[in-house]
Amino acid sequence: MENKPQDKRTGPKESDATNKGQQQQNKPVTGSNTEKDPDEWTTGDEPMTGAQRSYLKTLSDEAGETFDENLTKAEASKRIDELQHKTGRGLKNKQS
Numbered sequence: 001m002e003n004k005p006q007d008k009r010t011g012p013k014e015s016d017a018t019n020k021g022q023q024q025q026n027k028p029v030t031g032s033n034t035e036k037d038p039d040e041w042t043t044g045d046e047p048m049t050g051a052q053r054s055y056l057k058t059l060s061d062e063a064g065e066t067f068d069e070n071l072t073k074a075e076a077s078k079r080i081d082e083l084q085h086k087t088g089r090g091l092k093n094k095q096s
Contacts, residue, residue, distance in 0.1 A: 044074030052076040059083035 038044050048056070048071050056076055060067035063086045071079060084090045 038074035038077040041074050041077075044077075045072050047071075048073050048076035052080065056080055056083070059087055059089060062087045062089065 052071075052073065053069065053076070056071070056079060057067050059065075059080060060083060063083050065083065065086075068079070080090075
């Protein structure tokens with residue numbers, strides 16, 4: 001006969017953590033910075049991200065515009081907005 005050790009964990013149950021996560025998901029988001037002006041970004045003067053570079057290249061090609069690979073994060077964000085309006089790409093869920 002094989003002896004199996006008993007589980008002696010005393011921490012919160014998995015279901016407790018799941019319930020807490022669900023409670024947090026149901027709270028409305030307030031004070032969101034997803035629409036913060038790029039000029040106010042603390043990292044806006046850093047080089048654009050890889051994702052910005054890729055998307056901006058795609059938008060530039062579609063719009064027949066020159067792609068500037070030396071933009072900062074803030075400049076790239078503004079340029080993406082401009083090219084989205086020019087091409088209509090990515091504007092489905094945005095309100096102008």
